[in-house]
Amino acid sequence: MDHPIVAPGAAADPPGRAEALAEAIAAAAAEIEATRRIPPTLVEALHRSRLFRMLLPRSAGGDEVHPATYLLAIEAAARQDASVAWNLFVANSTVLIAAYLDPAVARTIFADPRSVLAWGPPNETIADAVPGGYRVSGRFDFASGCRLASWMGVHCRVREADGGLRQNHLGRPAIRTLIFPAAEARLLDNWNPIGLRGTASDSYTVGDVFVPEAFSSTREDPSLRREPGPLYAFTQQGLYAVGVAGVALGTGGAMLQQFVALAMTKAPRGQALLAEDALVQSEVARATAKLGAARAWLLSMLGEMHDAAEAGAALPVAERARLRLGCAQAIQASVEVADFAYKAAGVDAIFPGSPFERRFRDIHTLSQQIQSRAAHFTAVGQVMLGRAPVGFL
CATH class of the missing domain: 1.20.140.10 (Butyryl-CoA Dehydrogenase, subunit A, domain 3)
Structure with a gap:
C-alpha cells in the first residue's frame, strides 16, 4: 500500500514553503553564525510561512500536518542552515503540549500567530503545589529558541502540601510541565558552542513564578491527550x-x-x-x-x-x-x-x-x-x- 507523504489541503506544503525560503536562509547563515541569533527579517519570514505551526493542533490555530510532511520541511530548512532547522523543530516539538491542555488554554497561548514556546529539559527542580496551581523557582539549561519565545516552560517534579512528591501513573515522581509568559523568565546569554550556534540554546532562571493549574500538563502519559487526530x-x-x-x-x-x-x-x-x-x-x-x-x-x-x-x-x-x-x-x-x-x-x-x-x-x-x-x-x-x-x- 502506498502512503501519502504530503497530506492534501492548504497546509500541505511546508516543505515547499521551506524550500522557497532557501535563498533567504542561506544568505543569513554567516550572520546567524556570528551573532548566535536568527535575524528578525528571517524570523518574520518563517512566521509568515507558518513553519513554526506545523505540529500545532488545528483547534489552536495550527496546521496539524502529516509527520512525514513535517520531516521533509525540517530537512529542507537544514540543507541551508542547521540552526534555523533546529529552532523550527524545537518550536514544533514544544507546541505538542497543546494536545494535552484544555483547548481554551491552548488557544490563549497560541492566539498570537507569532507565539513561540520554549523550555529546557527536566532537572532536579521541584515546584510546590499551591492553591490554584504551582510556584516554581530554579535554573534551566539548553532552551533552544528562547530568544524567539513569547511563552516559556519548565519540566519539574511537584511537592505536595504534605511535603511528599507527586507520583505518576508508573509510581515514580511525576514530571509536570508548567507554562508562563516569557517575561517571567530571565535569559542568560551563555550559549557559545562550536556548532548549532544560532539555536540560542541559552539557560534561564525563574523566581517564585506562579503557574495556574490550567497552564500545566504532563508529557509522561500519552493516554491523557485531548486531541484525537x-x-x-x-x-x-x-x-x-x-x-x-x-x-x-x-x-x-x-x-x-x-x-x-x-x-x-x-x-x-x-x-x-x-x-x-x-x-x-x-x-x-x-x-x-x-x-x-x-x-x-x-x-x-x-x-x-x-x-x-x-x-x-x-x-x-x-x-x-x-x-x-x-x-x-x-x-x-x-x-x-x-x-x-x-x-x-x-x-x-x-x-x-x-x-x-x-x-x-x-x-x-x-x-x-x-x-x-x-x-x-x-x-x-x-x-x-x-x-x-x-x-x-
Missing part, C-alpha cells in the same frame, strides 16, 4: 526524535551534495578530477544509498503509523520503538555521510566559510544531543526482545 497518536518524544532526524538528514545531505559538486571540479595536484577516481565514485554511491535508505525507511514508517493510528489511542510500544529506531538510524547515517564528505573534500573543507566547515560543526554538535546516543539502539533492542523498559516513550 492521528498526529497526536505519536508521543511527544517520538516526534521530537523525528525533528532531530530531519536536521541531521538535511545537514548530511547538503554536505554530500556539496562534495559531489566539488568532485566535478577539483583535481588534486598532478591527478585527474576527483570525479574520475574509482574509490570516490564508489564511496559517493554508498553514501547516497546509506542516506537515502535511512530517509526512505523513516518516511515509510511515518506514513504507515499515521494511517494506522486509532482515534484517541497512543501508538503501541512496539511502534514507538520502531520509530525510535528509524530516527536513530537516520541520525547515525547522516553523521557518517557528513564525515565522509568532510574527509573526502580534503583541505577545501577546513576553512571558515566553506560549504563543509560550519555544517561539520553543526552535525557534530547534533551528534552529542541525547537523541543521537547509541543507547537508543539498546532500548529498542530490549523492546524487540520482549524486555521493554517500563514507561518506554
